[in-house]
Structures are given as C-alpha cells and as structure tokens.
Amino acid sequence: MTSPDLARAVAFLFSLPDRYRGPGGVAGIVHEGRVVARHAWGFADLTRHDRMRYTTPLPICSISKQFTCATLLSVMKDPARFDDRLRGALPNLQGPLPTTAQMCHNQSGLRDYWALTVLHGATPDGVFRRSDAAIMFERMHRTHFRPGTSYSYSNGNFRILSDLLEAETGRSLEELYRQHIFEQAGMETVTLTADTAFPAGGVTGYEGRSDVGFFPATNRIFWTGDAGLSASLDDMLAWESFIDATRDDPDGLYRRISAPQCFSDGTPARYGFGLKHQQIGGLAITGHGGALRGFRSQRLYAADARLSVVVLFNHETSADGAARGVMAAALEAETPPPPSPAAGQDWTGTWLDAETGLVLGVDPGPGSRITVHYGVGPDLLTLQDDGSASSDTMTLRRAGDGVVDIHRPGENYHGRGRRITGTARPDIAGRYICEELQACFEIEQTGDGFYAAASGFLGTGPMQPLYPLGDDLWTMPCQRSMDAPAPGGWTLRVARTTSGAVSGFELGCWLARHVIYRRVT
Numbered sequence: 001m002t003s004p005d006l007a008r009a010v011a012f013l014f015s016l017p018d019r020y021r022g023p024g025g026v027a028g029i030v031h032e033g034r035v036v037a038r039h040a041w042g043f044a045d046l047t048r049h050d051r052m053r054y055t056t057p058l059p060i061c062s063i064s065k066q067f068t069c070a071t072l073l074s075v076m077k078d079p080a081r082f083d084d085r086l087r088g089a090l091p092n093l094q095g096p097l098p099t100t101a102q103m104c105h106n107q108s109g110l111r112d113y114w115a116l117t118v119l120h121g122a123t124p125d126g127v128f129r130r131s132d133a134a135i136m137f138e139r140m141h142r143t144h145f146r147p148g149t150s151y152s153y154s155n156g157n158f159r160i161l162s163d164l165l166e167a168e169t170g171r172s173l174e175e176l177y178r179q180h181i182f183e184q185a186g187m188e189t190v191t192l193t194a195d196t197a198f199p200a201g202g203v204t205g206y207e208g209r210s211d212v213g214f215f216p217a218t219n220r221i222f223w224t225g226d227a228g229l230s231a232s233l234d235d236m237l238a239w240e241s242f243i244d245a246t247r248d249d250p251d252g253l254y255r256r257i258s259a260p261q262c263f264s265d266g267t268p269a270r271y272g273f274g275l276k277h278q279q280i281g282g283l284a285i286t287g288h289g290g291a292l293r294g295f296r297s298q299r300l301y302a303a304d305a306r307l308s309v310v311v312l313f314n315h316e317t318s319a320d321g322a323a324r325g326v327m328a329a330a331l332e333a334e335t336p337p338p339p340s341p342a343a344g345q346d347w348t349g350t351w352l353d354a355e356t357g358l359v360l361g362v363d364p365g366p367g368s369r370i371t372v373h374y375g376v377g378p379d380l381l382t383l384q385d386d387g388s389a390s391s392d393t394m395t396l397r398r399a400g401d402g403v404v405d406i407h408r409p410g411e412n413y414h415g416r417g418r419r420i421t422g423t424a425r426p427d428i429a430g431r432y433i434c435e436e437l438q439a440c441f442e443i444e445q446t447g448d449g450f451y452a453a454a455s456g457f458l459g460t461g462p463m464q465p466l467y468p469l470g471d472d473l474w475t476m477p478c479q480r481s482m483d484a485p486a487p488g489g490w491t492l493r494v495a496r497t498t499s500g501a502v503s504g505f506e507l508g509c510w511l512a513r514h515v516i517y518r519r520v521t
Helices: 006-014 061-076 081-089 100-104 112-120 132-136 155-168 173-185 233-245 255-256 319-331
Strands: 025-030 035-047 206-209 211-215 229-231 275-280 284-293 295-302 308-312 349-353 358-364 369-373 378-383 395-398 401-410 412-421 430-434 440-448 449-456 462-468 472-474 490-496 503-508 512-519
Touching: 006 025, 006 035, 006 319, 006 378, 025 233, 025 319, 035 319, 035 449, 061 081, 061 100, 061 155, 061 229, 061 255, 061 284, 061 295, 081 100, 081 155, 100 155, 112 449, 132 155, 155 173, 206 349, 229 233, 233 295, 255 349, 275 319, 284 378, 295 319, 308 319, 319 462, 349 401, 349 462, 430 503
Parallel strands: none
Antiparallel strands: 025 035, 025 308, 206 211, 275 284, 284 295, 295 308, 349 358, 349 412, 358 369, 369 378, 395 401, 401 412, 430 440, 430 512, 440 449, 449 462, 462 472, 472 490, 490 503, 503 512
C-alpha cells in the first residue's frame, strides 16, 4: 500500500475537540513505532479545573480484555490448560462447557452478567461488590447457543478468566499484567482500578450532551479482567509502539492475540482474544473500544500500514467514531454515497425473531438507508438494488409475505423474523419469579399503562415502562444501568395456559436472552 497520509490524519486528530464535544479528551497517532502526534484538551475535572494532560489516567474499560488474554497466553502458553477449571466457576451450567479459547473469543454463549444486573434488581448508581460476580456465575444455567457456534459479547468470559489466573498463580491480576505486559511495553503508570468508585488520579467522567450540559457520572461497580485498567495517553501510545516493535516476533503477544480465529464450523470470526477484527480503507484493522458511564475509549491498529490510533474521552461521545475518523483520514478512506434504492422499498415495521426471542424494528433513515434496532444499538443499513438492506454487521432480505431473513455475519447467525401483528392483552399485571436467577419481576398497571420492576440479590430496580408491540408481545426500554452502554430494549413474550391465562413470560435483550419467569400471583 502507499504510505498513510499522516498530515491529513493529524489534522483530523486536532479537530476532535470540535467534532466530539465534551469536557475533555486525549488522542494520539503512532506510525512505524514512533509517536507522530498527540493531543490533550479540556478538563479531567470541571469543578476542580484540573486540565486534561497526556499523563492523565483514564479508564480504558473493555480495552482491558486484550491485556487479560495476552496475560493468559503468557502465563499458560496454551489456554486449553484452563479448560478443566471452568466447571468450578460455572457449577450449574447445563450442556457442554465452553473452552477457554471460546471464552476469549466471546463464543461461550454465556449471558452478559452486566446486562443481568438489571434483572437482579440493580439500580444504575448502586454498588456491585467483587463477591457479587461469583453469585451471578453460579446461577447461570443456560447459554445463548452451543459454545463455539456463534458470537455473543459477554463480559463475564473475561471476568472468569481473570479469577482463574489469580487462583492459578497466587498473584494479583495487576501484578500479572505488570510482569507479563506493562514492564516490557514501557507502560509506566497504568494501574488496575477495579473499584470504579475510586478512579485513578481523581478523574471525573461525565454524562450528558453539549446541548443540555454535562454532569458527573456515578460509578460504584467492581470489575476486573473484563475491564478495570486506567491508563494515560502516554501509556497507550507506549503499547502501540511495543506492538510495532514486536510485529515480526512469531511469539509476540500481540501477534498471538491478533491472529484470525474461526467458529467451530470453520467460518471466520471477527473477534478473538479480546480484539475486534474489521476493515477501514480496505486494510485489516484490529482493536477494541470501551465504555463506563462517563467514559469512552478506542484503539485501532492497521498492521499493514504500521499505524495506530488511540482516543480516550471523559464523556460519552463516540470514541469509536473519532478513532475511525482519524484512521480513515490517514488511509484516505472516503465513505462513498449510498446507492439510490429501487422504487417502493418500504421496510418500516417490527418483526419477531423466534430463535432469539427478540424484536427487530425498522425506521426510515437518512437518504437511502434504514435504521434497524435489534442488537445492542441502532444499525444503519443501506438499501440495495436487489431489494435487500445491508451494513457491515447485518443483512436483511425479504422471504415472503411478512417474513424477513436476518444475517449477522460477525455472529455467524442466520435468523428469520415474522412481522408482528395483533394487540397486546392488558392482563399481565402480577408477580413473577425466575428460578434460574432466583429473582422476581413485578408488573403493575396504573391507568392504561403498565410498568415493571425487577428485584433480586442486588436490590429492587427502578420502575420501567412496558409498551405493547403486538399479540402477547411487549418491550421494556432500559436507558441507564450499572454498565455503559445500557443493554437497551428488552422483549417480553407472554406465555399462557391452555385456558388462556397468563402463566409467565420469556424476557431477553441481545446480551441476555431466554430468561424464563413464572407467574405466582
């Protein structure tokens, strides 16, 4: 390839404060192992007037996952050596256990434990202790799919692996990180800040938007392995330089964790060892983002161009969009205008995917595109001349009257949605229990509206509205939770006895599906 346009990338990097407005941020570019640009702007804490600096520690959140996997490979050499330890962490899981490698590749099928905190009664500002994670893993009975066959993002995979690492070595995860990665990479100030109530350096993360203002985000969760590291921009640029310096070492840790992976049927996967695989400007990119309430982060690496981009924000603007913008500017990857759609393509509506138990909702988008709500967040699909609609993550095709085929290649998933019809019946108020979670769900009717609250060992959560979608089908939005971003909308499918009485329901979101509740009153 031709050399990246560094001048153009640097210009884009210095435009980030205006493009992605918020209290503060840092960003940098590494090319051929050398830092060619870094930028710090705004404030680490608005009240104390603490400026953001290259040395300011910021939570890198899920970027931590690659460091957990790299440490695992360095300590254990072969991850399969941990396979026989997983039963201890998941004592009640039915069916085949995932392998350690499948955990690293998010192919375990485990429900995401942060999404499940909503059903265990957590409040967004509540406390999640270190010991709470083990309780949640002990109560997991089912997986989304047979391990290895598909992909589902699950933070618990990496939490369990970090616990096993500490038990195996008798050392803290921070010590292991430092010995196996940070010392070699020259990451001098990175720390494990597992308790988010006490951020490194006193930095403050902010919720809100530039048009309504920003306010401090409250975090009181304990996370480790899946997240927890705090690093400065200088730390992260040192990691990128280390990646370049070891690029030709066949045993280099980044080379090992960035190797392409497959599903059990041989289909190439887009995630492995805590890294996402994607393309920008026709080049293969590895990297990962992260999110905690009030913080966003992203790092990207183009091996063929020997180019890295790092973006860290202490607000909830898209660090992914910012990093991709810098990388695209360097690779001169202009986004082509969407093609003109064939006449008469109206995708507006809602469909139920019976296999996942989730609703696929479609709204008009800008130009010749549609906005699809199905996974964790909205996806923008371009209408194609053959009547399909597609993006890098999803393709929809009509398959008959009221039926749509769903293909999500990154998840190795093919599903089918049927258009939702009918009217939801107003007889769902009552108390429900989930034996698997050992949790409750109360539905109350007030006026013509229905509201629900989950309760469990983490407390009683806030009331959430329930909105009817169709016959025995409801949705429950969830905009704020302990983790960030929140799991989004939940789909509630009512079950009835042969006489027509409500017997329970199945509840799920993309991160935590097929949770069964039984009506008790």
